Amino acid sequence: MSGPLPVRTRLATGAGLAVAGLSRRVGAGEGSVIGGRVLLAVDPGALERLAAGRTIALVTGTNGKTTTTSMLAAALATQGAVTTNSTGANLMSGLVTTLARGSATAPAVLEVDEGLLPKAVAGLHPSVVLLLNLSRDQLDRIGEVRIHAQRWRAALEAAPSTAVVANADDPLVVWAAGLARQITWVGTGQRWRLDAYSCPNCGERIEWSDDGTWACSNCTLARPVPHLSLDGDDVMLADGRRLRLKLQLPGWPNRANAAMAAAGAEVLGVDVAAALAGVGRVSHVAGRYQVVSVGGVSVRLLLAKNPAGWAEALDLIRPAPMPVVVGINARIPDGRDPSWLWDVPFERLRGRVVIATGDRGRDLAVRLRYAEVEHRFVDGYVEAVRASGAADIDLAANYTSFQDARRELARA
Amino acid sequence: MRESTVTIALLYPELLGTYGDGGNATVLAERLRWRGIDAEVITLGAGDTVPTSCDIYLMGGGEDGPQALAARELSESGALHTAVDNGAVVFGTCAGIQVLGNEFANPDGSPHPGLGLLDVRTVRGTGKRAIGELLSEPLVGGLPTLTGFENHGAVTHLGSGVQPLGRVVSGLGNGGGDGSEGAVSGRIVATYMHGPALARNPALADLLLSWVVGKKLKTLDDTEVDELRAERLRFVRRSRSRWRRNR
Numbered sequence: 192m193s194g195p196l197p198v199r200t201r202l203a204t205g206a207g208l209a210v211a212g213l214s215r216r217v218g219a220g221e222g223s224v225i226g227g228r229v230l231l232a233v234d235p236g237a238l239e240r241l242a243a244g245r246t247i248a249l250v251t252g253t254n255g256k257t258t259t260t261s262m263l264a265a266a267l268a269t270q271g272a273v274t275t276n277s278t279g280a281n282l283m284s285g286l287v288t289t290l291a292r293g294s295a296t297a298p299a300v301l302e303v304d305e306g307l308l309p310k311a312v313a314g315l316h317p318s319v320v321l322l323l324n325l326s327r328d329q330l331d332r333i334g335e336v337r338i339h340a341q342r343w344r345a346a347l348e349a350a351p352s353t354a355v356v357a358n359a360d361d362p363l364v365v366w367a368a369g370l371a372r373q374i375t376w377v378g379t380g381q382r383w384r385l386d387a388y389s390c391p392n393c394g395e396r397i398e399w400s401d402d403g404t405w406a407c408s409n410c411t412l413a414r415p416v417p418h419l420s421l422d423g424d425d426v427m428l429a430d431g432r433r434l435r436l437k438l439q440l441p442g443w444p445n446r447a448n449a450a451m452a453a454a455g456a457e458v459l460g461v462d463v464a465a466a467l468a469g470v471g472r473v474s475h476v477a478g479r480y481q482v483v484s485v486g487g488v489s490v491r492l493l494l495a496k497n498p499a500g501w502a503e504a505l506d507l508i509r510p511a512p513m514p515v516v517v518g519i520n521a522r523i524p525d526g527r528d529p530s531w532l533w534d535v536p537f538e539r540l541r542g543r544v545v546i547a548t549g550d551r552g553r554d555l556a557v558r559l560r561y562a563e564v565e566h567r568f569v570d571g572y573v574e575a576v577r578a579s580g581a582a583d584i585d586l587a588a589n590y591t592s593f594q595d596a597r598r599e600l601a602r603a
Numbered sequence: 604m605r606e607s608t609v610t611i612a613l614l615y616p617e618l619l620g621t622y623g624d625g626g627n628a629t630v631l632a633e634r635l636r637w638r639g640i641d642a643e644v645i646t647l648g649a650g651d652t653v654p655t656s657c658d659i660y661l662m663g664g665g666e667d668g669p670q671a672l673a674a675r676e677l678s679e680s681g682a683l684h685t686a687v688d689n690g691a692v693v694f695g696t697c698a699g700i701q702v703l704g705n706e707f708a709n710p711d712g713s714p715h716p717g718l719g720l721l722d723v724r725t726v727r728g729t730g731k732r733a734i735g736e737l738l739s740e741p742l743v744g745g746l747p748t749l750t751g752f753e754n755h756g757a758v759t760h761l762g763s764g765v766q767p768l769g770r771v772v773s774g775l776g777n778g779g780g781d782g783s784e785g786a787v788s789g790r791i792v793a794t795y796m797h798g799p800a801l802a803r804n805p806a807l808a809d810l811l812l813s814w815v816v817g818k819k820l821k822t823l824d825d826t827e828v829d830e831l832r833a834e835r836l837r838f839v840r841r842s843r844s845r846w847r848r849n850r
Binding site: 223225327335337345384385388390391392396498527528529530531533534553554556557558560561562564568 | 616620633650671717735752754809831
């Protein structure tokens with residue numbers, strides 16, 4: 192369906208955007224969520240109607256959604272205007288506001304919550320979906336990470352016109368993508384394996400070889416041959432080209448995000464070399480890797496939300512003896528159960544002082560004690576930064592702790 | 604080896620380690636080392652031969668598919684049964700209590716045979732999944748209040764061959780309507796307090812260790828854990844009084 196939007200959707204859009212604008216002006220927030228709720232209340236079918244006739248790319252996964260969305264948007268922006276929810280408003284209300292705000296002719300790149308993907312695929316009929324990775328996160332809310340994989344698989348089977356770009360090194364993702372009609376596999380070199388030792392297809396053991404390939408010991412599920420692979424700082428293409436990544440963001444996770452974004456752009460008709468030029472323009476995204484100054488102390492902010500994310504973040508924290516502040520919360524968006532702290536190899540922080548903070552800083556302090564890492568618990572982010580006694584430090588925190596830290600340090 | 608070094612077997616952390624359950628091995632080993640007793644953690648992956656000579660065996664929480672795979676591997680090898688006959692200590696959390704029992708439920712509700720080491724039977728729950736803080740008053744070993752987090756959709760019925768680990772103060776526990784939490788039989792202890800249950804309950808960790816070491820253990824400085832325990836107990840009491848007010 193294309194052509195003009197029905198009156199109801201136009202009215203709903205007007206009402207939603209007015210509320211969003213009001214919310215922004217009174218300083219209540221970005222406005223995407225409240226505006227989207229109003230819009231959907233007035234016209235429950237608005238999402239489908241706003242999506243009709245547009246080129247839409249969805250980005251989902253446990254880690255890297257916001258950054259990869261920015262990268263794919265930047266890659267497509269080399270060709271013209273793009274609509275995107277770069278602030279991470281990734282639930283239905285955020286998607287609908289983003290589409291209502293953006294131009295109807297520009298392609299839309301939307302970050303989508305893992306749990307919402309099936310509904311978003313069914314409602315938006317996206318041209319392409321990027322499946323980044325799946326690992327344990329917020330288990331108090333989801334129960335089991337495999338439930339996502341099952342739901343993704345069913346949703347993509349029911350969407351024959353949607354192409355999929357999927358991480359070939361994540362067995363859960365490979366299985367979830369398996370029934371899609373058109374799949375572009377990306378070799379990311381992912382190292383996290385804790386959630387994929389048993390086959391999502393048959394339950395038997397998955398075997399990993401030293402070169403990083405994997406196969407089920409029982410059924411046919413195995414690592415597919417990638418169309419595009421990450422190799423160190425280079426992206427290797429099926430046509431034999433080797434392109435050097437020039438990123439402003441650090442570490443393997445961002446190189447993997449860049450490879451996924453480049454493959455997504457290629458599916459939408461952008462040459463990989465041009466796409467990577469756009470990807471390279473992305474600097475800090477929603478405060479991640481941002482450096483703030485607090486009373487003469489320079490603080491770099493790192494976000495890590497779950498064990499897979501922390502395993503990577505520990506690599507990005509600058510080396511000992513530089514102190515580090517680590518903030519942990521366990522609110523609803525974080526998952527209310529911080530048991531996962533024991534899945535994170537905090538032993539790697541030995542040789543420096545760690546300042547533990549956040550709502551659940553005491554859980555972290557106990558974890559650090561058993562990891563034999565020198566530490567202190569300090570309440571409050573500004574106080575924690577001061578307690579480090581250094582002029583230049585890293586602060587790593589999980590989701591709501593990161594937001595609190597960003598806000599409190601900006602105010603200080 | 605066994606004379607001087609305590610060996611702790613962590614069973615299938617990739618299958619039974621959904622909630623940071625491997626932390627229990629770290630807690631036990633460190634609490635021994637801080638007292639000058641050597642400890643070794645042996646991590647056993649799916650397909651590995653499980654030794655029968657370890658002092659302590661740990662089983663954590665797992666998702667349905669991996670849990671059934673772990674149960675199959677352990678019943679085929681029979682290693683854990685031999686170890687228990689030799690006096691080994693077993694500590695199971697969440698899926699651990701289910702796998703140790705006579706049977707547990709497949710995702711479709713049909714029964715899957717367990718290891719039969721604990722006289723308990725687990726079936727699929729009919730209510731909502733139990734997710735939240737779990738508090739119990741222990742019934743064994745003169746322990747202080749046990750605190751943890753539970754996340755399970757199953758109900759475990761205790762047979763006559765086991766006694767409950769504790770009586771539920773807050774949360775669901777075994778869920779069979781008798782207010783029981785966990786199960787104990789000889790040196791096998793199991794609980795629905797998943798993840799690093801021993802990190803929050805050092806007295807329970809020391810009880811298990813005292814069975815292995817065979818003497819009273821030196822007291823450790825647990826100030827930080829005490830602060831964490833006090834915070835969690837305050838949280839549960841606050842939530843409970845709020846819940847009562849809102850009824």
